[in-house]
Amino acid sequence: MTRFFAYFQRSIYGSCSFCRASIFFGALLLIIAANQSFAADCLVPADGASIVTLRAAPTAKSAIRGTLKRNELLPLIALMPGWYETRLSDGQMAFAAKRSTQIEVCPSEVGVVPSVADSEYELHAIDVGTGLAVLVRGPDFTLLYDAGSNDDTAQGDDNRVVAYLNTLQPPIQKIDHVILSHPHRDHVELLPDIVTRYSPSAVWNSGAFNNICGYRNFLFAIAANPSIQYHTATQDSGAESIEMTAKNCYRKKQPAQTLVLNHSKKISNETISIGKDASMTFLFADGSHRSSPNENSLVVRLDLGSRRVLLMGDAEAGGRKLPATLPSDTSIEGKLLACCAADVKADVLVVGHHSSKTSSRVKFLDAVNAKTYIVSAGPTKYAGIVLPDSEIIAELEKRGLVLRTDIEDASCLMSPDKVGLDADGQPGGCDNILVKFPRNKAISAEYRRISD
Numbered sequence: 260m261t262r263f264f265a266y267f268q269r270s271i272y273g274s275c276s277f278c279r280a281s282i283f284f285g286a287l288l289l290i291i292a293a294n295q296s297f298a299a300d301c302l303v304p305a306d307g308a309s310i311v312t313l314r315a316a317p318t319a320k321s322a323i324r325g326t327l328k329r330n331e332l333l334p335l336i337a338l339m340p341g342w343y344e345t346r347l348s349d350g351q352m353a354f355a356a357k358r359s360t361q362i363e364v365c366p367s368e369v370g371v372v373p374s375v376a377d378s379e380y381e382l383h384a385i386d387v388g389t390g391l392a393v394l395v396r397g398p399d400f401t402l403l404y405d406a407g408s409n410d411d412t413a414q415g416d417d418n419r420v421v422a423y424l425n426t427l428q429p430p431i432q433k434i435d436h437v438i439l440s441h442p443h444r445d446h447v448e449l450l451p452d453i454v455t456r457y458s459p460s461a462v463w464n465s466g467a468f469n470n471i472c473g474y475r476n477f478l479f480a481i482a483a484n485p486s487i488q489y490h491t492a493t494q495d496s497g498a499e500s501i502e503m504t505a506k507n508c509y510r511k512k513q514p515a516q517t518l519v520l521n522h523s524k525k526i527s528n529e530t531i532s533i534g535k536d537a538s539m540t541f542l543f544a545d546g547s548h549r550s551s552p553n554e555n556s557l558v559v560r561l562d563l564g565s566r567r568v569l570l571m572g573d574a575e576a577g578g579r580k581l582p583a584t585l586p587s588d589t590s591i592e593g594k595l596l597a598c599c600a601a602d603v604k605a606d607v608l609v610v611g612h613h614s615s616k617t618s619s620r621v622k623f624l625d626a627v628n629a630k631t632y633i634v635s636a637g638p639t640k641y642a643g644i645v646l647p648d649s650e651i652i653a654e655l656e657k658r659g660l661v662l663r664t665d666i667e668d669a670s671c672l673m674s675p676d677k678v679g680l681d682a683d684g685q686p687g688g689c690d691n692i693l694v695k696f697p698r699n700k701a702i703s704a705e706y707r708r709i710s711d
């Protein structure tokens with residue numbers, strides 16, 4: 260039976276009870292307490308350079324935003340071809356040319372600044388080629404929603420998501436929450452590595468089984484780490500035995516075996532605190548066997564301070580139809596509109612099903628009423644169709660800013676500057692998207708075009 264939740268959580272995010280300074284020092288204490296061994300990187304003028312010009316963009320022609328003098332230092336935020344990205348004391352981003360700048364280990368009070376600092380929350384849509392991976396972090400939590408690809412399935416350090424996480428400053432040491440929307444390759448394939456490497460505190464999964472290698476390995480990785488709190492929509496606390504048939508995965512035979520998973524509390528409509536001023540709410544969760552795993556997509560709303568992000572996975576509205584068509588009553592979009600249309604309202608929408616015509620109907624988009632739309636898609640065909648569908652993109656563009664991970668797919672294949680292996684001939688790695696949620700300032704969204 261479909262589990263379906265009405266909304267009963269009311270605003271808990273009204274007033275700010277702590278000022279900017281306390282966020283900074285709170286973050287400082289948290290990071291020092293959580294990770295004594297961490298040493299962040301800072302920028303100083305290179306030997307022989309007395310002053311470095313800081314620019315508004317990573318190009319010598321862009322406006323001057325400040326200077327970095329000898330005996331001064333600034334936090335290193337990101338590495339780019341020829342440039343370092345930094346953040347000034349007023350919160351503005353600035354860029355220093357590599358040839359006149361060098362990296363030093365920061366004193367701890369400066370090293371904390373890059374964590375999230377002025378941008379209180381960040382959302383990264385990682386360009387995984389044809390698939391989805393969304394990282395959200397705040398001063399005191401990190402959450403990953405999906406990590407899969409239909410075309411770039413490189414593992415280990417070449418795993419596109421691992422490579423991207425390694426570009427963040429300070430580097431991600433731990434992921435608190437991992438959510439798998441549904442067990443399709445383009446959402447799960449890169450996730451077993453993540454679970455093994457980052458030992459999440461909690462994993463959230465519909466519980467619907469799909470006998471593909473990526474999903475099998477995802478379950479194996481969870482079972483191998485008893486400290487993970489494993490939540491599904493199918494079962495409350497207790498052990499679950501899954502009979503795994505023998506299967507060849509990645510040229511290795513996995514023998515038939517019984518996998519035992521220890522469940523924590525079942526996913527419900529309760530709002531879950533993920534940080535001091537941040538929470539997540541599962542608006543749709545269904546772990547029963549469906550004709551398509553897309554119908555198992557966990558729809559999650561994140562409340563980040565007073566801002567909301569809606570993550571749809573591959574939730575659909577029916578067959579491939581034009582956006583003006585009403586969602587079918589039995590679809591996830593239809594059910595959400597029927598039960599709790601007010602709950603889907605969000606500032607940022609990570610658009611369902613790679614902006615396919617199966618999803619994002621006008622009526623649903625009206626209820627969401629977002630101003631920023633994130634589209635993750637790539638060049639590999641789904642049943643003969645390359646997504647996104649142009650009709651959906653046109654509809655989104657009427658409503659706000661649309662950023663897409665597929666913009667440079669063709670040139671990215673052999674690009675010398677991408678996240679993961681350069682010029683690897685694989686899609687992805689060029690059009691990462693960064694959405695920032697600074698306190699008391701407008702949400703900003705831009706491409707984070709970097710190499711590692």
Ligand SMILES: [Zn+2]
Nearest residue numbers: 443445446573
């Ligand atoms: Zn998908």
